[in-house]
Amino acid sequence: MLAWLAGGAGGRTETRPIVIEAWREKTPSATVSFLRQLVATAKEAGLPPLRRPRALIVAAAEDLPADLPDQLARDEIAVHWWWGAVGRLDTATVVAVNRPPTTGMVGRQQLLEAVVQATVTELSGPFLEVAAELAGWDGNPETLLEALRRAVSKTAEGDAVLPDRGDCPAGGNRPAQLALLAWSGGLIDSWDGRVRWHPAYDLADPRTISTRVWLAQHHALLPRLDEVREDFTDVVRRRARIPLARLDEKYGPRSFGAPTDPATGSGTGRTLTAMELGSMWGANLNGHIALNEVERRRLRVLWQSRNRLAHRIPLDAAQLHQLITELNA
Template identity: 45%
Template sequence: MSAASLPGVRLWTGRVLEDLRAGRSCLCLLPRTPAGGADAAAVLDELLHELGDFVLLPAPGPADAAAPRGAGLPGPPAAAAPPPGGPWTDTAPVLDYDDGLSAFGVGPRGGGPVPSDAASAAGRDTPAAHGPAGGGEPGPSAAGRAPERGRPTAHDLADRVLKELGAAAPGADSGPAAGVDGLLHRLTDGSGAASRVVVVRGWHEPVPAAAAELLRRLAAAVKAAGLPPERRPRLLVLAGPSGLAAELPEQVARDDVAVHWWWGVHGRLDTATVVAMARPPAAGRAARHQLLEAVAQATVVEVCGPFLDLAERLAAEWDGSPDTLPPQLRRLLCDEGLLPGVPDPDDAARTVPAPRGPAPGAALPAPAGALREHWDRGLADRWDGRLRHWPGAAARRDPRTQETGAPVWDWEWEHGVRTRIWLAQNTALLPLLDEAREAFTEVIRSRSRLPLPDLAARYGPRRDGVPGPRPGTAAAPGSAAALAGMELGDMWRAHIQGDARLSQPEADRLRTLWRSRNSLSHREALDSPRLEGLADHLTR
């Protein structure tokens, strides 16, 4: 089962498509190493399949076939190294309105060469606007700005979009025929070009910031043109946060631009699906195996959370015994080199509360600033409404051996894993234990050596410490309704004190149910022998 077909991924892509169909442009931010192991190319394929009509940049070519399919974002082209001018050169902020300064040939910010006065005044109307016919230094770009030592800009990206749209070659006529201005004119002139979504794969772009600048200018042009949603041009940019300014997502988020973070995409259902597909075939008595398998799957889901690659491996290799889970998990993390550096206990990333779940149809929230580096590296994500860190992030180094994950030093990490085991056992076993408790009340009624009213008064549910029928029950104390709320511990006490005569198998069953329920109530996970014994009693 591909990661792109998981329920959480389908919901995320559905939100993006919903915004695009509503006439909004979208900026999608994906981590370099996604926690769920999702392939960025597979997610893009899912979006393109639903879009139908689109313009893809960079255009598909031999590099796409040669690129390996794997988790995370591919690296940018080798030529993408930023020049000495800095990564944000030629990406000046764009206002929501036309300030008129583009007509004066404003030069680039960041120390690039400034066009000459003649070239600036001539703009696109002179041949120099597109460089000399042969040799020499290049002139200003099509938008009236000088290229910075060969560094691609938003105008180069706009020219490539125009080429894919089938527009005239840059500089073929006077007027805004090329560059950002030419693209904005083409997309907002009512010619029908706006019906196609322009999709930019930021991980293949030499300068991802150029796509962000184009997105900002397009939003301003759409607002100035006053186009209705069904006629608005739409730009879909998929990129990683490392190539963009940190404040950019908050700056571009507005009514006509939606920002979608790959944050909190996977939930419990996604992890449970991956675990169920990875578990080995069933063996042994069907009912008993189904119960133990349900507990094992719930345990892997709870321990691994949004880290689907780890969940898949643990589900395939773990034998299902609670006692072997911590060492098995440690081996997996060490074998793959997946024990990252330990964050400082005082690090803000460990104290940020989990955000509340979004309303249906709303965009997922973004990771907090202190978490974004961990999120980008695949070490943190939001899962099931909670902030979850990579399971190996808490492993410490033994101060004597300097080995990560040494058992004599790692007891805090193991305690955290066993807490997850307890949570999973609670989820899988408590409903079954309550059903068994309710069924055993009939055995106690039939084996009672006391009149039922006396049995209910002595061992029945208590309210404010006073014996009596279950609150809200109007029946007589000796009725089945009054005894239905008797707890397992009270039943065991009635047997020990001789007020209920049980056979040895019945007593063994009651003791197992009571001890298991008592352990789970006190946050203690069942070890392997107790879990297997409980499964035997629950499935008889």
């Protein structure tokens, strides 16, 4: 067969890739022998690189001798690890496709759906089977842990005895040697440049789950929150009880190069669009802006939510719904 692939006896060289599924071979040595003989036969036939027969060997780590990939990495043979192959966009796509159908989502529902999908994506990482199952979550933070537990139990690793994960470095474009067994078992992978263990491990680590939920909320809510903050500066201007220049000086950003009045050296009020929510709330407490009850409630919700997210604290169900209501007011 090898001679035929190399165009022996005046035949035509076969350049179409030959796909070999290594797990179907009776012994790992059969795949190793084929690879080495294929390279040797092509060289003996004097074939230039572009006319040599090509083979694609698909194998799990246990299908080949442990040291073989490092031995084979040379000009004739390229070794590609399926490590870090799944990215955030892949996970997000699986989540979106598996979400329950919705119709006519506007405003509040759209933002809540964005938070839900971001949360499922963050918790699932590169484990797409978990993402597909967890995509059915109802979006209530209070039911998230149970939904994650159900999703994990339905995957291949759900009933497995989890080994100690220990310390495993990222390993660049391949799993580190210490992580090889766990990677082969579908328990670890690289995602967004970081090592991610299967979500089954997170079930015993509430802090990790909390951090992932916070990351998702931060990612989904912060852009809209900053837009609303900037819009609210118009309310601050209208409700100011002291000159805007004075308000700017007391509560505006302290950044270098902020515009000042050449005559007085004081603020001009033109940087109020960058005023933080906490500063607005302080101005309200000090009586320097006169907000009505609705405006005061809205500012309090925006400020408290932003403050929690800034301190890496996820919003609970009530806080999340309250914030989304105000973001769409």
